[in-house]
Amino acid sequence: MPNGLIADDSLRPHPDGLALKLTLPWYRSLWLSSVGTLRVTIDGAEVPASDLAFELKGQRYTLDQLPEQSETLWYLQEHPLLIVRRPAPITLGETHEVEIFGELRLPYMQIAPGQDGGPGMYVPNIVRQSFALTATDTDAAPPALVSDVPPPPVATDADPFRLGLTLYSASAEFRAGWFDFDSLLGRVAELGIGPGIEIVASQVLPTYPHLSPEFVDNWRAAFDTYGFDASSFGANLDMGRRRDRDMTDDEEFAFSEVLFRDAAALGFPLVRIQSAKPTLLRRLLPIAEELDLKLAYEIHAPVGPNSPQIMKVREVYDELDSPLLGFVADFSSTMHAMSPTLLRAVQRAGLDDEALAKLQAIWATDATMHERQQEFIGYLKSRDFDPGRLGAFAHLAFNMHGHVAPQEWADIMPQILHVHAKFYDIDESGQEPAIDYPELVRVFVEGGYRGYWSSEWEGHAFAELGEVDPLLLVRKQHDLIRRSMRALQPA
Secondary structure: OOOOOOOOOOEEEEOOEEEEEOOOOOOOOEEHHHEEEEEEEEOOEEOOHHHEEEEEOOEEEOHHHHHHOOOOEEOOOOOOEEEEEOOOOOOOOOEEEEEEEEEEEEEEEEEEOOOOOOOOEEEEEEEEEEEEEEOOOOOOOOOOOOOOOOOOOOOOOOOOOEEEEEHHHHHHHHHHOOOOHHHHHHHHHHOOOOOEEEEEHHHHOOOOOOOOHHHHHHHHHHHHHHOOEEEEEEOOOOOOOOOOOOOOHHHHHHHHHHHHHHHHHOOOOEEEEOOOOHHHHHHHHHHHHHHOOEEEEEEOOOOOOOOHHHHHHHHHHHHHOOOOEEEEEEHHHEOOOOOHHHHHHHHHOOOOHHHHHHHHHHHOOOOOHHHHHHHHHHHHHHOOOOHHHHOOHHHHHHHOOOEOOHHHHHHHHHHEEEEEEEEOOOOOOOOOOOOOHHHHHHHHHHHOOOOEEEEEEOHHHOOOOOOOOHHHHHHHHHHHHHHHHHHOOOO
């Protein structure tokens, strides 16, 4: 997904001068308080902040007001306007040089909690773009989709895993408006993907964190039409929603309870949780018991089942001793190489061959994620390369790619309740070049796992919009998983 606020169709005439149709530079909805900085240059002249206004759903905000809007959601499919006041409005067909700089923070990706009641530190997302844009009043058209795809092999009772996907796999296309929720589910059904459907609440709920009656009705109608199963409900915990402080314990509980009740209303048996704080889990377990929900903490890169952070969660689970508690195994933890999709993205951002080799060498070391990030950022600065040119990639290259051995999943297999079958590429031989899927299938089959494997294409974090069709890649990954499962079955 391009890390951008504007695109080729962003420049619009406006009575006040001009407007830039903005796109959220992330793959989940964020609160307006996540926006810290916006700067615009038009034809070489920087626009004073006093001449900029941010308009969402007809409501205008000055830039100084944005960090205060912790109750206002910038939904993933919304395209607010950044209005630039000028002496006279521009007209259709005019071309202007536009530069934009944006700095956001990701409120659920906490680096360090706040101290003494202050705000914590969160993963930043920095955007720098320069375009020659022509004023238009028309959105760019989506590309045609490939439809003549052979049906998948029929699932059998001998297959140890059920297959599905998280709709997160089509984040970029959903954000761009190529699909609405109904047509996205229709495309999944057309390609024979499923039956498991997983969602990330902060991505698909227009009224996040709450459910609207309209969404529930549409959800139930689609599931009746296509015969899907609800597999996993992804719940984030937006600890940094406010700029002045982190969430309190009571706020974390209340926010989580809302999401749990959303999951139950949509028929999900499992919630992917983000926090395993003992005090929070003790308060949430009665809610989970009431709603008959399993709670699964996601083990995601850069950590693995036996990392110190996860050992602490395992100790909490031992203490609470509840059959509702378990883990989501995310295969980003068990990669043997960095994904080609990521490497192409940072190369487009300006890394040369030497820097690419250095990135991969640092990634392969056993240092902590933070140490590797800082070593790489230090290397870039030593070469007078601004790490901001990579946006969030200087961080994501390490916290989205782990290199734990696949065999470690066997150590917690009875507690694995759901699988994120993370992948980035499927090569010409039908394999994932950075993740050993045949070996992962073997480990899980021999370990007795019999739940859902939910395909999660995360190449959208690095690929250009339209570079690939992610749902076609999911079909190819399903074929890889089926081949790997059936290769282990007796003739």
